[in-house]
Amino acid sequence: MIKVQNLVKTFGSFTAVNDVSFQVDEGEIFAFLGPNGAGKTTTIKMLTTLLKPTSGSIELNGLDPRTHQHEARQHFGIVFQDPSLDGDLTAWENMQIHAVLYHVPRKAGKQRSEELLKLFELWDRRNDQVKKFSGGMKRRLEIARGFLHTPRILFLDEPTLGLDPQSRNQLWSHVKNVNAKEKVTVFLTTHYMDEADRVAHRIGVIDHGKLVAQGTPKEIKEQTKTESLEDAFLALTGSTIRDESASSADQMRQFAKMWSGGRR
Amino acid sequence: MSAIYILWLRELKRYVRSRAQVIASLGQPLLYLLALGFGLSPVFKKAGYGDYLQFIAPGVIGMSVLFSSIFSGLGLLWDRQFGFLKETLVAPVPRVQIMIGRTLGGATVAVIQGLLVMVVSLIAGFRPAHFYTVPLALGFMVAIAIVFAALGVAIGSSLQDMQGFQLIMNFMVMPIFFLSGAMFPLTGLGKILGFITKLDPLSYGIDGMRAMLLASSAFDPRIDILVLAGVGSLFVVLGAWRFSKIEI
Numbered sequence: 341m342i343k344v345q346n347l348v349k350t351f352g353s354f355t356a357v358n359d360v361s362f363q364v365d366e367g368e369i370f371a372f373l374g375p376n377g378a379g380k381t382t383t384i385k386m387l388t389t390l391l392k393p394t395s396g397s398i399e400l401n402g403l404d405p406r407t408h409q410h411e412a413r414q415h416f417g418i419v420f421q422d423p424s425l426d427g428d429l430t431a432w433e434n435m436q437i438h439a440v441l442y443h444v445p446r447k448a449g450k451q452r453s454e455e456l457l458k459l460f461e462l463w464d465r466r467n468d469q470v471k472k473f474s475g476g477m478k479r480r481l482e483i484a485r486g487f488l489h490t491p492r493i494l495f496l497d498e499p500t501l502g503l504d505p506q507s508r509n510q511l512w513s514h515v516k517n518v519n520a521k522e523k524v525t526v527f528l529t530t531h532y533m534d535e536a537d538r539v540a541h542r543i544g545v546i547d548h549g550k551l552v553a554q555g556t557p558k559e560i561k562e563q564t565k566t567e568s569l570e571d572a573f574l575a576l577t578g579s580t581i582r583d584e585s586a587s588s589a590d591q592m593r594q595f596a597k598m599w600s601g602g603r604r
Numbered sequence: 605m606s607a608i609y610i611l612w613l614r615e616l617k618r619y620v621r622s623r624a625q626v627i628a629s630l631g632q633p634l635l636y637l638l639a640l641g642f643g644l645s646p647v648f649k650k651a652g653y654g655d656y657l658q659f660i661a662p663g664v665i666g667m668s669v670l671f672s673s674i675f676s677g678l679g680l681l682w683d684r685q686f687g688f689l690k691e692t693l694v695a696p697v698p699r700v701q702i703m704i705g706r707t708l709g710g711a712t713v714a715v716i717q718g719l720l721v722m723v724v725s726l727i728a729g730f731r732p733a734h735f736y737t738v739p740l741a742l743g744f745m746v747a748i749a750i751v752f753a754a755l756g757v758a759i760g761s762s763l764q765d766m767q768g769f770q771l772i773m774n775f776m777v778m779p780i781f782f783l784s785g786a787m788f789p790l791t792g793l794g795k796i797l798g799f800i801t802k803l804d805p806l807s808y809g810i811d812g813m814r815a816m817l818l819a820s821s822a823f824d825p826r827i828d829i830l831v832l833a834g835v836g837s838l839f840v841v842l843g844a845w846r847f848s849k850i851e852i
Contacts, residue, residue: 388694390852414696424687428618440610441695469621 341366341493341525342387347396349382356382358549359396364542369519369526371540373533373573376582379549380529381421384497387527388418401492417442417491419483421498421529427471431462431481434470435488442489449488456484459510475502483511490518496528500535512539533570543569547577607697608705615676615709619716626720633668633721637661637728640787653789661722661730662741662817663786666748666810669718670784673749674777676710677756677843681766690852703847707757707840711749718745733819741816747832748809752780754839761846780806790822805835 342364349357357379364370374380385391387398389405389412398405405412425434432453439449457463460480470478479502486494496515500508512535518524530536536543537557545553545560553560553576557569564575619626641657641664648656683689692702719742722730732738759772783797784806793801801807812828815821821828 385852390690390693392851410696410698413694416694418694420687420690422687424689424691426614426618426683426688426691427686428621429614433614433617437610437614438691438695440606441692441697443696 341368341401342370342527343397343399344383344387345397347383347386347398348394349379349386349391350394355549357386357393360546360549360551361396362544362551362554364525364527366525367519367523369515369528369539369541371536371543372527372529372546373531373536373543374529374546375577378546378577378582380546381497383546384418384495384527384529388416388495389413415491416493416495417486417489418495419486419497419499421501423478423482425470425478425482425485428469430467430469431457431473432466434481435485438485438488444489452488453484456487457481459514460484460507476504476507479503480507483507487514487518490522490524493525493527494518496526498529498531500530500532508535515539533568533573537569545573545576552576605701607695607701608708611692611702611705612709612712615706615713619713626717629668629672629717630720630724632671633664634724636667636787637664637721637725641728657725657729658731658818659789659814660787661725661728662813663784663810664725665718665721665745666784666806666813667781667786668721669714669745669748669809670752670781670806671777672717673710673714673752674756676713677707677753677758678760678769678772679710680706680757680760681763681769684760684852685765689850693850693852699848699850700844703757703844704840707750707753707843710753710756711746714749714753715742715745718749732817737816737819741813744809744812744816744828744832747812747829747836748806751805751809751832751836751839754836754843756843758839758843758846761843761850780804783807784810785822786810805831808832 344363345361347357347360348355360379360383372380372383382391386393387400387405389409392406400412401415403412403415426437429437435453435457436449439453444452454463457466460483462477462481462484465473465477470481473481483499486496499511503511515526516539519526528540540557542556543554543560544551553563555563561567561569561572564572566572566575637657637660641660645656648654648659653659680689693699695702783801783804785801786806790798790801790807790811808823808828808831811821811823812825812832815825815828
């Protein structure tokens with residue numbers, strides 16, 4: 341379903357993704373693990389047509405996202421790592437925009453929005469502007485929105501970041517559900533190793549832009565002779581803490597907050 | 605089509621919900637209208653050009669349409685920072701449609717803003733030559749709005765963050781406004797200034813509005829329409845092209 345070969349992305353002299361190759365089969369749940377700044381999000385951006393690779397090839401359901409951007413976009417859905425909601429609109433309106441952009445039929449869109457907002461306990465606040473939501477609520481809305489349509493491939497970039505255990509549980513059972521029932525291929529990243537261990541069929545570990553291990557959770561543990569995935573992860577990537585430089589987007593957000601109540 | 609509609613509607617909802625901003629953005633045109641309109645009126649009259657408030661009103665309306673439309677296009681930068689842009693960029697909708705939805709939404713907001721300023725100028729004492737030509741003036745407002753909303757999207761797509769914003773403001777938006785004849789008549793200018801004002805698309809928009817509202821203009825209104833249509837199509841194509849190339 342996803343086929344990546346010798347993928348490279350450089351920003352100036354910095355190589356974010358360095359010669360990465362892997363394959364995800366249809367109906368598989370694949371966890372992409374790595375420390376901060378390892379190149380996970382950059383890889384997802386290339387897979388989802390938001391960035392152009394420097395070299396290497398990608399196939400999504402047989403399509404090259406570089407040359408067939410529009411066609412490729414028809415096959416996947418994504419929950420981003422950082423916010424992507426419109427704060428001036430209500431939760432309901434954010435869902436409806438998504439439904440229209442993803443060609444969900446009107447009636448089904450309304451019905452599913454209601455189900456999902458109820459599932460993630462946002463129904464009572466559906467008519468409030470999103471900018472009034474807490475961080476956790478925004479995150480939940482973001483995830484509910486991601487499930488509004490059923491894509492062939494679902495990308496989840498650190499979906500559980502900032503979620504309470506209840507919502508996390510809800511999310512993973514939903515992911516497993518769509519994976520089992522509708523054969524949705526799932527590509528996810530997370531920093532919670534126990535989640536990856538529990539949910540993923542296969543795992544890839546990336547560090548400094550390079551794929552350092554690949555296999556089922558069991559294989560990876562055996563390979564590193566460790567008991568838990570957490571230990572295996574540390575054995576593979578070392579225990580030094582990584583720095584991620586603040587991107588211009590983060591600096592801007594800071595500036596925007598300082599400068600106004602938030603809007604334009 | 606429904607994607608264009610929903611993104612157009614989004615721009616409108618955001619506008620309606622920012623009442624403080626609506627009122628704030630009336631401040632500047634009001635100042636121009638009242639301070640300059642009444643302040644320069646005696647000089648203008650002595651020079652034999654008639655009532656300056658009458659003359660400047662279409663210019664001030666054009667100015668608010670310009671600012672409002674170009675900023676709505678640049679609003680793309682905020683969407684980039686707050687993340688909503690990503691949501692639209694990965695959607696299975698041709699990016700041209702997304703760009704058109706945004707542009708039309710921004711243009712609609714700008715026209716509403718222009719109409720508000722027109723109402724304010726009517727209260728201040730502005731009187732169109734004929735009331736039946738007001739809808740035609742509205743047509744010119746729409747044209748100005750589309751031209752500059754598309755330009756705003758084109759620029760917004762090419763910038764990474766707001767650092768370039770002041771540059772755009774001082775070296776593009778302000779010159780477009782000041783060199784458009786919004787504040788002074790385009791007839792009898794020196795060669796250089798006359799030439800520059802002819803390069804400014806807003807000149808034709810405001811001239812067209814004057815033709816409709818005051819029944820006097822520097823150019824032939826048909827030329828105004830042609831230029832605006834040409835430049836507008838060019839900017840829409842440019843904006844759509846730049847928008848389709850966005851990477852995040």
